[in-house]
Amino acid sequence: MEWSVNRESDKPIYQQIFEYIEEKIAYGEFPPGSRLPSERKMAEQLNVNRMTIVHVYDELQASGLVERKKGSGTRVSTHKWGILPKGVTNWRKYIEGGSFLPTYPLIKRIRDEAKVMKDGYNMAGGELSTDLFPASFLQASFNQHAFPSNLGYVHPQGHLEFRETLASYVKEYHDINVTSSSILITSGAQQALYLITQCLLNPGDAVAIEAPSYSYSLPLFQSAGLRIFALPVDAEGINPDDIVTLYRKHQIRMIFLNPTFQSPTGGVMTEPRRERVLEIAAELGIPIVEDDPVSLLSFDGKTHYPLKSIDKSGNVLYVGSLSKVIASSLRVGWIMGPESVINRLADARQQIDFGLSIFPQLIANQFIQSPEYPKHLAFLKQELLERRNEMVLALNEYLGDKVEFSVPKGGLFCWCKIKQKVDDQKLVEEAIKNKILFMPGSVYGSPNGYVRFTYARLQREAIKEAVLKFAKVLDKV
Template sequence: MGKTPLYLQIVHLIREKIAKGEWPVGSKLPTQREMAKQFNVNRSTVITAIEILKSEGLLEGKTGSGIYIVNNQWSLLTASAPPDWKELSKWALYPSSDNTVQLINEMENQKDIIQLSKGELGIDLFPHSEIAKTAEKVSGQLHEFGYGDGLGDIHLRKEISKNLLKHGIHASPSSILIVSGALQALKLLSVGILKRGSTVFIESPSYLYSIYLFRAAGMKLKPIPVDKNGFDVEELSKQNIKNNLSALYVNPTFQNPTTTIMSLQKRKLLIEKCQYFQLPIIEDDVYRDLWIDEPAPSPLKTFDQQGQVLYIGSFSKTIAAGLRIGWLVGPESVIKRLSDLRMQIDYGSSYASQMLVKELLSSGLYEKHIERTRNRLKQKRDFLLHLLNQHLVDHATWSKPSGGFFIWVTFNNNIDTRKLFKKCLNSGVLINPGFIYNDNHRTIRLSFAYPSFEEMEKGMLTIKELLTNHV
């Protein structure tokens, strides 16, 4: 194989992928640039391989669209065709993400790109020693790996119940459901509680616009603006709120992507309004423990006397995204319904991950890790603010976040953020443009949690150079 010309090696590999159904008929090939990078060759080598496969009748080019697989060896021999997966996927419950979102998801796993977009703790913030100590201790406690009852491990739920008391939330273990991150909680609610065709009032901008979660479940999204003071409660009051056909999704603490905080007064007013309209509230509070300057106002759930607020938290942001452990607090009837649905879907979250988190909480290691994380996040936030003041003060404005992972940047001039996103990516820097969050202004979201100090500086210099000379 080593002596075979590179272009023939690529021909063989593509034939193999087509033959095995990894690249089925009707699917589009990666771009020539992507394939050249994948195979570590020049684009001319890839072009030669593609031309050979075209001559064999396996590939076909469509002007302005790309190269598509039109046959495989089996269909050429038998005149039969495999299922048209591309057509079938159009009718799938969950449509594909926006192309930009797909590209961001793909590029966030590339080690050679500066990640100014990533919404998770960086390597310098990962609790290496705490995880190692806890994993060693937990390994001797793993006596069984049964499916459980869908609710999640009772010992973990008890620890979460204790932890929630620190924030003023009284939730017994029976009213807590362990989920595989906040997104699964939202998915369970969208298919297990909310009626199809319901209207979900949602912040704008909001990270939920970058996924099709509610829309895929047949919900209508109604945007409510977020300004520097957070969610516009008065605007919500003007809406057509239908009993049993409406719900509110809100992220009041270090809102993603704007990082705004809803004031205590606004929180109380929102609860009053929602009680009046009998509007269920889904409170996403995954960034609560990540305050930097001072703790955020109490969760909406602390003012809930009627079981109106479904409260979501997660350890994906505070410990590690890969653990996939979060929780949902709600009335026991709702939790029971969703635990039954959970058993139908996946039988519950990883038992090993649950035990790991339980031990981190009960041992006090979680609190020590969070305290250290806040100090580090402050250093990183202040450094990115310094870089913004040094390099972008003539181009944009921003506010100082008091917690979370991000800084929300608004450009002064009519900057094409789609063009800026592409230019940055081509220069090895990944940013999140505001349009993926349903923001029509000239905005980008920058992360200080994941990149190193050196990467932040390189990234900001790149953005400055692009704004000055190219965009």
């Protein structure tokens, strides 16, 4: 095949292939009724992953350009090209419309591969491995309590008893003072961020996020029409003076921070900088959204209290969840802030789904109050420490002269800078061919040549082999 994808283009590979086939059909080079190569054959011809072709063929079918039948392959539609048969919707126009943007292509590529990859090494996902879930504790906790008699809608802010438990929980573990009326239960931290961007900001507003940052990987900011400006992160977190600079230039209206075991760098903002950030935010009247998913996972015994614990002005919206300390599929998160803000977000949340299911709230409520929860936290921190140590050993052994990294003191990730010049797209594709998944730094706002490895996602004995395989991939690109 003479045509080939342009891997230097900003246009996603799947879209390039779609437009190529669309053009061939329009020019009559793929006439009505003609059979297209199989997904595997087309992937081989274009030197791309088969799942990319599956995506392209799905889009062509949704557009009415091809017909697919099991056992018969994929054929160009027999009706006149460009005119859909009566009753068939051109879904492509709808898919490409709307205000809510799709996941960034490179992230979607990695996630799609994670769904189908077998016998590989997933160092991309920001979640715990299954052996770290407290499944038996959760089962026992749930069995010991009666099934709820009231299965109607719960309070818009969430189950009252659970909110009261959370108020005690954050006081004990984070030294945060809050009452149940200032808590909104959400479906994980991501929904919390969505509600904040949709309800408290307007299109065109300027916001500041860390660079690099997990927030950078979320199209929800652009979907809300927000203008994003970077706060560079160094070994001590963001520089508070950068907030002042951005405010003067762009009148930023909100700051998004992840100060403890930051994703993707794993860094911790120093106490002096935390205090200064709060001072500046209070002086300028700018709210801070503090995302705090893993601060309990400290390896050196040091407690890193959130910004919210020393916030005297009520400027911090505190976002947390149990995804990283219990299980991601539990889908329990929260926002803590001024009661008026919580009421506004709860109203929007009720319009969306009438509230989170009562069952994960009951399970979480029972578990975090049980004597098993501190035991689970201690077990989890020890296991993660051992896996971090295993990854550090492997990085030094197999990539010692090829990467630079700081040993994380907590959390789930190891952030590495590759010394040689690499193209993230090519590195990801080559790794996928070798059944290795990781997150490239470019999806978090870094230049090419940074990678985030999750040591929590793999079994301890698999970490060394995963890093070795990555080292071999790096030698090829």
